[in-house]
Amino acid sequence: MSQNIDIEGNLVTRVEGHGEIVVNATDGQLEACEWHVVESPRFFESMVVGRDWDEIHHIVSRICGICSVTHTMTGLKAVEDAMDVELSEQDVKLRKLALAGETLQSHVLHLGYLALPDLVGEKSVVPMANTHEEEVKTVIRLHKLGNELIETVAGRSTHAQRTIPGGFSQLPREAELRDLRASLEGSWNDVETVVDLVLSLADELPEFTRETEFISLTDPDEYALYEGVPYSSDTGELDLADYREIVNEHVVEQSTAKFTKHDRDSYMVGALARFNNNYEQLGPMATAVADRFGLKPVCHNPYLNNVAQLIETAHLIEHSIELIDSLLESGLEAQSDYHKPDVDVTAGQGVGAIEAPRGILFHEYALDETGTALEGNCVIPTNQNHANIQLDMERLVPTIIERPQEEIEHTLEMLVRAYDPCISCSTHYLDVEFVDTQPE
Amino acid sequence: MTSKPKVAFFDFAGCEGDQLEIINLEERLLDLVEVVEVVSFREAMSEHSDDYEIAFVEGSITTPHDVERLEEVRSNADTVIAIGSCAAFGGINSIRNEQDFETVTERAYGEDAAMFDDPDAELFDSFAQAQPAKAFVEVEYEVPGCPIDGEEFIQTVTAILQGGDPSLANHPVCVDCKLAENTCAFDRDEICLGPITRGGGCDATCVSQGTRCWGCRGLVDNPAEDAYSEVLQEYGVTTDELLNEFTLYWSWQREHGPQADMQEVEQ
Ligand code: SF4
Ligand code: SF4
Numbered sequence: 037m038s039q040n041i042d043i044e045g046n047l048v049t050r051v052e053g054h055g056e057i058v059v060n061a062t063d064g065q066l067e068a069c070e071w072h073v074v075e076s077p078r079f080f081e082s083m084v085v086g087r088d089w090d091e092i093h094h095i096v097s098r099i100c101g102i103c104s105v106t107h108t109m110t111g112l113k114a115v116e117d118a119m120d121v122e123l124s125e126q127d128v129k130l131r132k133l134a135l136a137g138e139t140l141q142s143h144v145l146h147l148g149y150l151a152l153p154d155l156v157g158e159k160s161v162v163p164m165a166n167t168h169e170e171e172v173k174t175v176i177r178l179h180k181l182g183n184e185l186i187e188t189v190a191g192r193s194t195h196a197q198r199t200i201p202g203g204f205s206q207l208p209r210e211a212e213l214r215d216l217r218a219s220l221e222g223s224w225n226d227v228e229t230v231v232d233l234v235l236s237l238a239d240e241l242p243e244f245t246r247e248t249e250f251i252s253l254t255d256p257d258e259y260a261l262y263e264g265v266p267y268s269s270d271t272g273e274l275d276l277a278d279y280r281e282i283v284n285e286h287v288v289e290q291s292t293a294k295f296t297k298h299d300r301d302s303y304m305v306g307a308l309a310r311f312n313n314n315y316e317q318l319g320p321m322a323t324a325v326a327d328r329f330g331l332k333p334v335c336h337n338p339y340l341n342n343v344a345q346l347i348e349t350a351h352l353i354e355h356s357i358e359l360i361d362s363l364l365e366s367g368l369e370a371q372s373d374y375h376k377p378d379v380d381v382t383a384g385q386g387v388g389a390i391e392a393p394r395g396i397l398f399h400e401y402a403l404d405e406t407g408t409a410l411e412g413n414c415v416i417p418t419n420q421n422h423a424n425i426q427l428d429m430e431r432l433v434p435t436i437i438e439r440p441q442e443e444i445e446h447t448l449e450m451l452v453r454a455y456d457p458c459i460s461c462s463t464h465y466l467d468v469e470f471v472d473t474q475p476e
Numbered sequence: 477m478t479s480k481p482k483v484a485f486f487d488f489a490g491c492e493g494d495q496l497e498i499i500n501l502e503e504r505l506l507d508l509v510e511v512v513e514v515v516s517f518r519e520a521m522s523e524h525s526d527d528y529e530i531a532f533v534e535g536s537i538t539t540p541h542d543v544e545r546l547e548e549v550r551s552n553a554d555t556v557i558a559i560g561s562c563a564a565f566g567g568i569n570s571i572r573n574e575q576d577f578e579t580v581t582e583r584a585y586g587e588d589a590a591m592f593d594d595p596d597a598e599l600f601d602s603f604a605q606a607q608p609a610k611a612f613v614e615v616e617y618e619v620p621g622c623p624i625d626g627e628e629f630i631q632t633v634t635a636i637l638q639g640g641d642p643s644l645a646n647h648p649v650c651v652d653c654k655l656a657e658n659t660c661a662f663d664r665d666e667i668c669l670g671p672i673t674r675g676g677g678c679d680a681t682c683v684s685q686g687t688r689c690w691g692c693r694g695l696v697d698n699p700a701e702d703a704y705s706e707v708l709q710e711y712g713v714t715t716d717e718l719l720n721e722f723t724l725y726w727s728w729q730r731e732h733g734p735q736a737d738m739q740e741v742e743q
Pocket of ligand 2: 621622649673674678679680681682683688689690691692693694
């Protein structure tokens, strides 16, 4: 049986930003199979030029609303690296806590609001409020918990203000941290509910594997999110200063985005990459969740990125409780409500990397002696996954080409969504000629 | 009236943080869908329909394709509401408006910046300036902010549903800041845009969090007269000095004024 297929041009929904899938086949022969990115360029690398060292994080925060904490902190790390600014241990822990809140918020948003509707066969979370009322309320509670974490530590859940070069303009109160700890402890039932739900729907996740390289941060002391060095599942530890050689941004025929590659033609970043690279460092609750899904590294099924997000959700709660305990144990060292850390403004070049919810994020800035930015570069996780999505599609489509077009489209949309692409972040796009995708 | 008003959300160039703030309303979002029917919200749902009365637009307009989409939204909707600073007055995206466009593309794309001159590379048909929705179509209301305040969004929707007029507050952020009993940023040797920034929606949150007002809600109407003169006088700054110092959010608005309506902007 052969059929004509023409999937074209509809924006993929329930992802951040704008992406399109184009698949075209005549008489069952695949002619085009492409992942297009159609977001308008926003030029952040130029927007930071000429701005002061203490404004850069404010500007780059606006690259993405969903991972604004990560962009803020990666920008701060790069500026701090350029000026050799050291952070106190307390500030590092607080940053880790805010970052955990953001990743928790983002994972639950993606899993609960964007991916789950696929698994239960709905088009959005809204009708699920009727069919799965309790589950939706649970997802809302967990999502809120992530936002509460960010708010308590950083002051506001989107485009937070308190994180500034050298530390924080303002600190949470110990009582707030204690309340937060109680909410975190109280959330295990909710995690359990979501785990049960996803487990009951796990059969809906397509079985598909394609071997690939996984890149994430790694750290000897903990499951790397805020600190650590880049690591490849193919080639081991890498040097952050050489990040351009890790990502190798390049232009590919018939693609609208700059692709990246390292050891192979593509690599994957994000929750599954972190899970595969740093599995041993997950907390006991997270490992228990992984066991319930029978998930062990190395897993090469991109659809299971959703499960890795769920495992990380448990880990983030454990990790946050630990951070709060250690902060409370030593007692928060007080500072004024309008604190400005002492920073010796110097010329320099600095790179920062952090695990964003969607994968490793790099920022680099060159500053002159007044602290004014001369140059900037951001390599965001979604861009690093484009080549992997494209190659997955090329491998997957021939295996499902005889299925009804609607099903092919749905399976591919689920694939794209599994990567949790945040296309509004994608700062580099390149258009090359489109192939003719019209069937004869 | 039996049917609920249909509303749709559209995003242009931006970080989608405003839509996120709407999702962050959590349970209250479920209350909202009791009184309106959301027919399009790409970030959260797959359904889409062109049948809607109220359209919310986020992000600034940066390409001819954006303009086409925006015009279509305008022609479908009875009411268009710009949410967030990018949609309302250009916002952070407009920083580049003051930079030479060729340099802008080179900084972001290196040698591949030539794509911006290639007539076949449609996606790269970017305007030299990032502009707000009202530079191209009529916009009835605005909810400014970077990001918007969820509470203000609810108030706007409620006012519209009740047939009221959700017009914006017209006092500077300083007033909210004094109410919050903050120590003034000028007293801390910082420069603050609170005296000429529109208040009434953010409770001066940035100052309350230990920094200063960056101007994200845009210029207050008629900043020269309505500026918080008490603060300006005390610290010996003029409105013009403040206005000229800052290009973070206002690169478009400084040129066109806070009340700028649809006008002849070259496309
Ligand atoms: S100038 Fe800034 S810090 Fe001072 S009162 Fe006004 S808003 Fe507050
Ligand atoms: S204080 Fe100023 S910058 Fe901060 S949210 Fe309010 S208007 Fe925006």
